[in-house]
Amino acid sequence: MMNDYILKTNGLTKKFKNHHAVDKVDLSIRKGDIYGFIGQNGAGKSTMLRLVTGLSFPTEGSLEIFGTDARTGLNDAQKRMGAIIESPALFSEMTSRENLEVHRRQKGIPGRECIDETLRLVGLSGTGEKKAKNFSLGMKQRLGLAMALLSDPEFLILDEPTNGLDPIGIVEFRDLIRKLNREKGLTVLISSHILGELYQLATTYGIIHEGKLIEELSLKELDEKCRRHLKIEVDDVTKGATVLESVLGITDFEVMPDKTINLYQHLDDVRMVSRALTDNGLIIEHFARAGDSLESYFSKLVGGGRHD
Amino acid sequence: MTNLLKAEMFKLGKNRAFWMILAISAGLSTLMHYLIMVGWWMMDGTPFDAVGLGGMNALSMFLVPAFFNLMIGTLAAFFISTEFGAGGVIRNQILSGRHRSQIYVSKYIVYTLGSVLIGVLIPLSTGLIMLAVTGKLEILDGGNIMYFIRMHLLFILQYAGYTALITLLAVFTEDSGKTIIFSVLFTLLMFVIEKMPVFNIVEIIYDYSIFQQFNLVVAPRMSAVMMAEAVIVGVVTIVVVVVAGCVTFGRKEIK
Numbered sequence: 001m002m003n004d005y006i007l008k009t010n011g012l013t014k015k016f017k018n019h020h021a022v023d024k025v026d027l028s029i030r031k032g033d034i035y036g037f038i039g040q041n042g043a044g045k046s047t048m049l050r051l052v053t054g055l056s057f058p059t060e061g062s063l064e065i066f067g068t069d070a071r072t073g074l075n076d077a078q079k080r081m082g083a084i085i086e087s088p089a090l091f092s093e094m095t096s097r098e099n100l101e102v103h104r105r106q107k108g109i110p111g112r113e114c115i116d117e118t119l120r121l122v123g124l125s126g127t128g129e130k131k132a133k134n135f136s137l138g139m140k141q142r143l144g145l146a147m148a149l150l151s152d153p154e155f156l157i158l159d160e161p162t163n164g165l166d167p168i169g170i171v172e173f174r175d176l177i178r179k180l181n182r183e184k185g186l187t188v189l190i191s192s193h194i195l196g197e198l199y200q201l202a203t204t205y206g207i208i209h210e211g212k213l214i215e216e217l218s219l220k221e222l223d224e225k226c227r228r229h230l231k232i233e234v235d236d237v238t239k240g241a242t243v244l245e246s247v248l249g250i251t252d253f254e255v256m257p258d259k260t261i262n263l264y265q266h267l268d269d270v271r272m273v274s275r276a277l278t279d280n281g282l283i284i285e286h287f288a289r290a291g292d293s294l295e296s297y298f299s300k301l302v303g304g305g306r307h308d
Numbered sequence: 309m310t311n312l313l314k315a316e317m318f319k320l321g322k323n324r325a326f327w328m329i330l331a332i333s334a335g336l337s338t339l340m341h342y343l344i345m346v347g348w349w350m351m352d353g354t355p356f357d358a359v360g361l362g363g364m365n366a367l368s369m370f371l372v373p374a375f376f377n378l379m380i381g382t383l384a385a386f387f388i389s390t391e392f393g394a395g396g397v398i399r400n401q402i403l404s405g406r407h408r409s410q411i412y413v414s415k416y417i418v419y420t421l422g423s424v425l426i427g428v429l430i431p432l433s434t435g436l437i438m439l440a441v442t443g444k445l446e447i448l449d450g451g452n453i454m455y456f457i458r459m460h461l462l463f464i465l466q467y468a469g470y471t472a473l474i475t476l477l478a479v480f481t482e483d484s485g486k487t488i489i490f491s492v493l494f495t496l497l498m499f500v501i502e503k504m505p506v507f508n509i510v511e512i513i514y515d516y517s518i519f520q521q522f523n524l525v526v527a528p529r530m531s532a533v534m535m536a537e538a539v540i541v542g543v544v545t546i547v548v549v550v551v552a553g554c555v556t557f558g559r560k561e562i563k
Contacts, residue, residue: 055402055562079405089396094322105315106404147400 006031006155006187007052011061014047014211021047023211024061029189029204034181036202037191038298044211045191046086049159052189053083065155079107082153084161088144092133096124096143099132103147114150122146123172137164145173149180156180158190162197174201195294209302224254226297230263230270233286234277237261243280248273260286309410312401316418325386329379330426337431340366341438355459358528359452363435363444370431371463371526373470373519374495380423381491384474385484387419392482392563402562409554412479416550420471424464432460455528462525462538469518469545476553479560518545 007029014022022044029035039045050056052063054074063070065077090099100115119125122142127135132143141164148156156177162170178201180186192198198205205222207215217225234240237259244250244263252264266273267289277284320326343349344366351365369375391398401411439445448456477494478487498519501510514520521538524530530538 050562053403055399057559057561075405075407077405078403081403081405083403085399085403087396089399091319091322091397092395093324098318098322102315102318103400103404105311105318106401106406108311 004030005064005067006033007063007065007189009052009061009063012048012051012058012063013060014044014051014056015059020211022051022058025208025211025213027206027213027216029187031187032181032185034177034188034190034201034203036198036205037189037208038193038195038198038205039191039208040193040302043208043302045193045208046159047211048208049083049085049157049189049191053081053085053157054078055085077155079151080153081155081157082148082151083157083159084141084144084148085157085159087163088140088147090132090140090143090147093131095129095131096127096135096146099143100146100150103150107151109151114152118146118150121149121176138166138169141165141173142169145176152184154185154187156186156188158188160192161190162192162194170197177201195298199294207298207301214301222294222297224262226291226294227262227264228267228289228291230267230273231286231288231290232261232263232273232277232284233259234261235283235285239280240277240282243277243282244273247276247280262290309414312406312410312414313417315401316414320387320418320422323387326383326422326426329383330430333379333426333430334434337366337370337434338438340369341431341435342442345438345442345444355526355528359455360449361447361452361456363439363442363447367431367435368526370427371522373522374492374499376427376467377470377474377491377495379426380471381474381488381495383422383426384419384471384478384491385487387422388415388475388478389482389484389487392479393484396563399562408558408560412475412554412557413550415479416472416475416553419475420468423471424467428460428464428467458530458535459526462530462535462542463522465539465542466518466521466525466545469542469549472546472549472553476549476556479553479557482563516541518542 005028007027009025009027012022012025012027013020025048037045037048047056051058052065054070065074066080068077070077091102094102096119097115100118101112104112104115116125122145124139124142124146127139132140135143141161145158145161148158162173165173177188177190181188190198190202203219205215205217205219206213232240237255240261241253241255244253244261248266250263250265254262256262263273270287274284274287340349341364344351345363351368352362354362354365354368356362356364356367402408439447473494474487474491477490481487481490498514501514502519506514518541521541524534525538
């Protein structure tokens with residue numbers, strides 16, 4: 001259903017002279033998703049987020065936010081969103097409270113209670129009269145997050161949000177996002193090139209490379225792709241599955257849509273598995289180890305080892 | 309829009325450059341008024357002399373675009389342009405869900421209020437206070453008070469046209485240094501056009517611009533036609549430049 005989607009882009013393109021920063025991206029984020037947007041530096045992540053938030057305008061294509069075309073409904077959508085793009089945008093001469101007060105007035109949020117609540121939520125209640133220019137990078141990130149959360153948004157967009165956070169800060173950030181997602185149904189689009197961090201948080205992934213969305217997959221699908229296994233291709237997949245089950249007593253395997261078998265047991269007992277298959281009259285057409293870490297999977301997908 | 313105006317007012321109140329320029333304006337105008345009133349600095353031939361307000365001659369300085377621009381050009385640089393700079397706080401405003409034209413207009417209104425306070429009301433009020441302190445308030449009478457009101461109302465109208473131009477410049481350059489430099493160059497250019505022989509078309513445009521009106525509205529006497537012209541030039545300038553600003557800002561890619 002269309003209304004299940006918080007964000008949907010159709011052929012979204014952003015061109016700078018002859019360079020496509022974002023190239024015909026079709027991306028979908030469902031309500032309640034924590035969408036991890038993965039890409040190398042310069043892959044087009046921030047440009048994409050700037051298009052979604054209305055800071056920049058697409059050259060071609062369109063986007064729907066909360067089921068409404070952004071060309072007509074962006075302002076209304078923005079009121080239901082919170083975002084940090086590239087870096088937290090703060091008034092350096094103001095305190096955390098004053099920064100939030102400006103934002104509260106801009107958004108027209110009634111009552112000042114939300115300021116204290118949000119500061120408490122991100123762990124910045126004790127900053128007092130300290131000006132933002134004297135904050136550490138981590139504190140600035142927290143204040144940026146507080147500004148994004150101030151209006152109690154339904155959709156949160158975060159661009160590299162853990163930059164500058166210490167390990168404890170990263171864990172706290174992750175817990176906070178999970179909590180908001182679980183308790184308030186907050187939908188989150190979070191970009192990062194730190195894959196380990198995204199892996200622990202996101203429920204859906206989009207991988208962007210050179211401006212193109214090259215893969216979109218759920219956590220389950222990613223786990224399956226990344227899980228170490230033996231990939232087996234035999235001439236009769238049904239018989240192959242029966243052999244694994246009845247002869248070897250294996251239950252942890254899957255028959256994939258491409259008629260291959262992913263075997264998650266006996267990874268160190270390759271000879272035994274292949275012998276059992278051939279002894280039962282099967283012809284093995286392909287037999288290999290597969291599965292990787294998210295980093296390796298991403299590397300393979302984007303061509304490996306290339307960095308901007 | 310009210311919320312945006314409240315936010316801009318809050319930002320102006322917290323802006324260090326604003327308070328610094330305000331203090332400079334107050335200090336400078338107090339000093340100039342004092343020096344003129346005690347006769348240390350002689351100044352004559354001003355429009356104020358002609359209406360018997362020679363004691364307020366120091367105000368003449370504050371009516372010159374090249375002078376007041378130094379204050380309000382700097383304010384634009386540190387109140388508007390910096391929002392587009394490294395901190396990028398303009399992003400928060402775009403993300404607030406307000407129409408870009410509303411954001412632009414609220415910036416223009418609050419910047420203009422701040423500029424009027426710094427460049428018009430502070431010099432005027434310090435002048436009146438100095439008159440009172442030096443016991444010269446009697447130079448004010450019904451006639452020159454009416455002149456004062458008429459002149460300042462029409463001047464503020466042209467001034468608001470000028471702040472519209474500087475707001476546009478500040479949004480266009482996105483850089484505080486460039487805003488100051490270009491605004492200074494701009495006022496110098498207007499000064500050159502005023503003093504030097506130029507192409508006919510430029511002269512015609514200048515004659516119907518706020519820059520010519522800055523000279524005309526301080527005249528001791530103005531006919532009804534001249535006043536109507538001043539109002540039309542001021543209002544048309546504000547409307548055209550603010551609309552151009554809204555269009556420019558509306559199409560701007562925010563970094």
